[in-house]
Amino acid sequence: MRQFDYIRPTSVVDAIAAWSPGAAYLGGGTNLVDLMKIGVQQPGRLIDLGRLPGLDRIEMRPDGGARIGALVRNADLAHDPDFAAAYPMVAEALLAGASGQLRNMATVGGNLMQRPRCAYFQDPHSACNRRVPGAGCAARGGEASGLAVLGWSDSCIATNPSDFGVALAALDAVVEVEGPDGGREIPFAAFHRLPGDTPEIETALAPGELLLALRLPAGAAAFRDHARYLKLRERTSFAFALVSAAAALRMEGDRIAAARLVLGAVAARPWRVSAAEMLMVGHKPGPELFAQAAATALEGARPSGDNAHKIELSRRIAIRALTRAAGGTPARLPALPACSLGVPADA
Numbered sequence: 001m002r003q004f005d006y007i008r009p010t011s012v013v014d015a016i017a018a019w020s021p022g023a024a025y026l027g028g029g030t031n032l033v034d035l036m037k038i039g040v041q042q043p044g045r046l047i048d049l050g051r052l053p054g055l056d057r058i059e060m061r062p063d064g065g066a067r068i069g070a071l072v073r074n075a076d077l078a079h080d081p082d083f084a085a086a087y088p089m090v091a092e093a094l095l096a097g098a099s100g101q102l103r104n105m106a107t108v109g110g111n112l113m114q115r116p117r118c119a120y121f122q123d124p125h126s127a128c129n130r131r132v133p134g135a136g137c138a139a140r141g142g143e144a145s146g147l148a149v150l151g152w153s154d155s156c157i158a159t160n161p162s163d164f165g166v167a168l169a170a171l172d173a174v175v176e177v178e179g180p181d182g183g184r185e186i187p188f189a190a191f192h193r194l195p196g197d198t199p200e201i202e203t204a205l206a207p208g209e210l211l212l213a214l215r216l217p218a219g220a221a222a223f224r225d226h227a228r229y230l231k232l233r234e235r236t237s238f239a240f241a242l243v244s245a246a247a248a249l250r251m252e253g254d255r256i257a258a259a260r261l262v263l264g265a266v267a268a269r270p271w272r273v274s275a276a277e278m279l280m281v282g283h284k285p286g287p288e289l290f291a292q293a294a295a296t297a298l299e300g301a302r303p304s305g306d307n308a309h310k311i312e313l314s315r316r317i318a319i320r321a322l323t324r325a326a327g328g329t330p331a332r333l334p335a336l337p338a339c340s341l342g343v344p345a346d347a
């Protein structure tokens with residue numbers, strides 16, 4: 001039995017004051033507690049955020065933006081009718097993540113703080129630079145079929161496991177944080193770090209900083225009519241993505257006025273390439289245009305092991321997501337959202 005302190009503060013100020021090196025903030029616990037059970041994370045102090053007031057609110061803003069408290073449960077956000085109507089791609093991504101039970105428990109803040117789903121990371125007996133800096137990476141030369149094809153380094157080839165984050169990246173979300181030195185905002189695009197030589201530093205959060213809320217900017221709802229999130233996984237009912245894509249278009253007449261395309265599960269952060277989006281602007285939607293956008297989004301992709309197939313899968317799911325977005329957001333999200341490549345195009 002390994003002992004640790006357990007604290008339940010009732011204010012953000014107290015939560016931050018309770019933090020010290022080796023401590024961890026606890027949201028829904030669906031990732032952290034699992035990792036504690038298998039000995040991958042061993043915080044000396046758990047700071048339970050469950051009693052912090054006001055962090056479980058969803059605020060819809062008249063300018064088309066929204067603010068989502070970090071303690072909102074994934075299921076509550078996905079099923080909020082106003083939120084799902086304004087940001088169907090985000091709701092679809094949330095519903096694609098985990099199982100119903102986990103979505104009921106997991107928080108949106110915790111979703112963005114998930115640790116890698118690399119099997120070697122989850123095995124305390126394997127070498128892992130994220131767990132022990134400088135220890136090496138057992139995934140290099142190991143089983144890497146689900147790991148990164150973009151932005152990886154020799155130090156780490158893990159991918160970011162979040163579905164939600166892929167949709168947030170497409171809508172230019174902003175992360176609000178509070179820490180020992182005060183509050184600040186982090187553009188979502190800069191929130192997750194690529195591994196480089198320091199894969200153990202996974203986010204832009206400074207020590208002790210606490211994620212308070214996510215903000216979708218004014219105008220984010222303008223993509224509501226043409227927005228989809230698709231996810232390919234080995235088991236449709238409940239599995240992390242092999243690859244995924246968020247695609248959104250703002251149409252003016254029959255032309256694309258603005259485009260968003262983000263790939264998931266290909267890198268240590270959601271993968272967005274602005275050149276791939278810009279090349280679609282001013283054009284009519286179509287297969288050739290979408291193939292060009294997908295190819296541009298995947299420029300520089302290379303296998304990190306036995307995973308070259310992920311490059312082709314990513315290309316296909318990007319084209320499929322753009323095609324479905326162009327076809328229009330369904331009035332009702334599919335019963336099994338984020339369906340795999342083999343289902344009918346209107347699903």
Ligand code: SF4
Pocket residue numbers: 116118119120121127128129130131136137138139140155156157158199
């Ligand atoms: Fe660890 Fe990254 Fe290597 Fe996986 S890929 S073992 S997370 S260093």
